[in-house]
Amino acid sequence: MNISNTPAKDVVNFMKKSPIAIIAIGSIEYHGAQAPLGTDYIIPDYIVSKLSHRDDILTLPPIPYGNCQSIKDFPGTINIGSTNLINILNSIIDSLLNSGLKKFIFVNGHGGNISALDQVGLDTFEKGGLVATIDWWNLAKLLNPDYDGGHGDIQETSTVMAIDRDSVNLEYCEPLVINELSNEITNKYITLHNYKNGNVKIMRSFKSVVPNGWIGPYDPKNSTVDLGDRILVDVIDYIEEFIESFKKVEQI
Numbered sequence: 001m002n003i004s005n006t007p008a009k010d011v012v013n014f015m016k017k018s019p020i021a022i023i024a025i026g027s028i029e030y031h032g033a034q035a036p037l038g039t040d041y042i043i044p045d046y047i048v049s050k051l052s053h054r055d056d057i058l059t060l061p062p063i064p065y066g067n068c069q070s071i072k073d074f075p076g077t078i079n080i081g082s083t084n085l086i087n088i089l090n091s092i093i094d095s096l097l098n099s100g101l102k103k104f105i106f107v108n109g110h111g112g113n114i115s116a117l118d119q120v121g122l123d124t125f126e127k128g129g130l131v132a133t134i135d136w137w138n139l140a141k142l143l144n145p146d147y148d149g150g151h152g153d154i155q156e157t158s159t160v161m162a163i164d165r166d167s168v169n170l171e172y173c174e175p176l177v178i179n180e181l182s183n184e185i186t187n188k189y190i191t192l193h194n195y196k197n198g199n200v201k202i203m204r205s206f207k208s209v210v211p212n213g214w215i216g217p218y219d220p221k222n223s224t225v226d227l228g229d230r231i232l233v234d235v236i237d238y239i240e241e242f243i244e245s246f247k248k249v250e251q252i
């Protein structure tokens, strides 16, 4: 059931059955010239919308803004920071706990939100609730190695294309450019660097690492609606199964 567009009396009665509340969380940020700034919330919001038919789920409107401190140098990116995201989500959770709900699922579309979502999950646990967070892009690559990808590469671009074909223009694709720190310390993925046999994390702004705004193993110029469709189907199927098991969890 959708909390926003259903008669309130039906929502109030539905909440007495302690449904799981599910909320999409993303960001408005640059993903390369070809992809929409809303990529990170459009995808989770679509996934959540596909679950609203269920009689054990209360779907909420998405949180389209996130923590984009490292990417904020790119025009169009909107950064609300981790503290604001934590405060918004904790306020939403407090309201839902007040309405008798106990279990929550975050469908997250943005890596920069992860530490904030961990914090809210722990805060919620301390209040007697339970949060399950699903980072859809990490889930996708575990479900099928063909779905592997990085920030703004073939994985995200194909998936957002499958939802809204006109939101992507593959003619705008730019090549992958990585500004390496040195010949000895080489970039593995965004902040993670290879050095000899190990990895070292070095924080820099995203733009100073990849001036074209995307990074990943697969060029977004090869994105297809077909790949995005398959990713969405498999991720949504997985979440549907997870909900069945999550609702059986009794101990909080």
Ligand SMILES: [Zn+2]
Residues within 6 Å of the ligand: 031, 039, 040, 109, 110, 151, 152, 156
């Ligand atoms: Zn993204």
